[in-house]
Amino acid sequence: AAGVIQSPRHLIKEKRETATLKCYPIPRHDTVYWYQQGPGQDPQFLISFYEKMQSDKGSIPDRFSAQQFSDYHSELNMSSLELGDSALYFCASSLKGSNQPQHFGDGTRLSIL
Amino acid sequence: AQKITQTQPGMFVQEKEAVTLDCTYDTSDQSYGLFWYKQPSSGEMIFLIYQGSYDEQNATEGRYSLNFQKARKSANLVISASQLGDSAMYFCAMTLYNTDKLIFGTGTRLQVFP
Numbered sequence: 001a002a003g004v005i006q007s008p009r010h011l012i013k014e015k016r017e018t019a020t021l022k023c024y025p026i027p028r029h030d031t032v033y034w035y036q037q038g039p040g041q042d043p044q045f046l047i048s049f050y051e052k053m054q055s056d057k058g059s060i061p062d063r064f065s066a067q068q069f070s071d072y073h074s075e076l077n078m079s080s081l082e083l084g085d086s087a088l089y090f091c092a093s094s095l096k097g098s099n100q101p102q103h104f105g106d107g108t109r110l111s112i113l
Numbered sequence: 114a115q116k117i118t119q120t121q122p123g124m125f126v127q128e129k130e131a132v133t134l135d136c137t138y139d140t141s142d143q144s145y146g147l148f149w150y151k152q153p154s155s156g157e158m159i160f161l162i163y164q165g166s167y168d169e170q171n172a173t174e175g176r177y178s179l180n181f182q183k184a185r186k187s188a189n190l191v192i193s194a195s196q197l198g199d200s201a202m203y204f205c206a207m208t209l210y211n212t213d214k215l216i217f218g219t220g221t222r223l224q225v226f227p
Contacts, residue, residue, distance in 0.1 A: 031213060042204060042217035043158070056214055088156060092215075098208040099146045099165050102215060104158035 002026055004105035006091050012111045013081050021076040021108045025093030031055065032074045033102060034066060035090040043090060049074060050096055078110075086112045115140045117205050117218035124223050126195045133180070134190040134221045136205030142166075144210035147188040149179065152202040152220070161203075164188055195225045 005024040013019050025032050031050045035043040045058035049068035060066075063081075068074040078085060088109050092102035116139040126132035138147065149161040164172045164179045172179040180189040192199055202222050206215040 033214065035215070042219050043215070045214040045216075048214060056212055058214060090158060092158075094213070096213070098144075098210055098213050099163065100213070101148060101160045101163050102213075103160060104150075106157045109156070 004091055004093050004103055006089075006105035006108050008108060009106065010109050010111075012113060014113050015081060015083065017081050019078045019081060019110060021078070021089055021091075021110075023074045023076070023091030023093075023105060025072055025074070025091070026103055029072075029093035029095055029103075031094050031096050031100075032068055032072070033092040033094075034060075034074070034076050035092065035104075037088040037090065037107075039087070046076070081112050083112050086110060115142075115207065115209060115216055117207050117216055119205055119218035119221050121221045122219075124221055126192075126223065126225055128197060128225055128227050129194055131191060131193045132195055132223065134192070134203050134205075134223065136188045136190065136218060138186050138188060138205075138207050140186075140207065140209060142209050142211075146208045147179070147181070148206045148208070148215065149177070149188075149190045150204045150206060150217075151199075152204065154201070158204075162190070192223075197225050197227065199223060200225045 033048040034046040037043040046060040048056045052068045088107045092104045094100040094102045147164045151159045205218040
């Protein structure tokens with residue numbers, strides 16, 4: 001079965017640079033989520049999209065933005081990167097509903113030098 | 114405020130034994146969902162099992178079962194017949210009716226030894 005595809009798997013950037021993370025959800029899933037997991041921490045919700053519209057927003061810095069495109073893939077854009085942005089970034093997808101399991105991609109490991 | 118608490122930072126279990134990972138939650142909502150995820154050292158996040166707040170029976174998925182005690186606000190994960198491949202971090206998480214975002218606990222690291 002098709003899973004959530006994230007790219008790139010690893011990304012190394014320097015402070016003040018920009019980064020774009022991509023996510024391709026499971027076909028027919030209408031909701032996409034982004035989570036940030038710092039070292040040794042639990043994942044923290046950033047933002048979600050339902051049918052290409054932003055549906056919920058969490059602790060996402062103003063330096064970050066995200067969108068979902070007509071083909072349902074999503075991109076997380078990060079600017080003015082800081083050392084503290086080093087983390088594992090997950091994309092997850094599901095059918096709409098709080099009772100629907102979210103299926104996660106393998107994540108993008110972002111390292112800021 | 115909604116919160117998930119996992120009080121066991123680490124657990125050890127011998128292969129083929131059963132193990133229970135504790136999870137308590139705090140919410141005033143009547144409608145919510147409870148999830149367990151497994152995160153191996155390779156980093157991916159794997160969905161294991163789901164329990165809805167209105168489900169009367171405990172959820173089961175293969176070797177995984179969820180011991181749901183609504184009055185105690187607990188949703189413990191039971192893994193039967195542990196295998197070496199079960200060694201991983203396990204996260205309990207919750208969603209609420211009006212939001213689909215997952216609220217995670219701090220996780221329990223399970224180590225299975227031969």
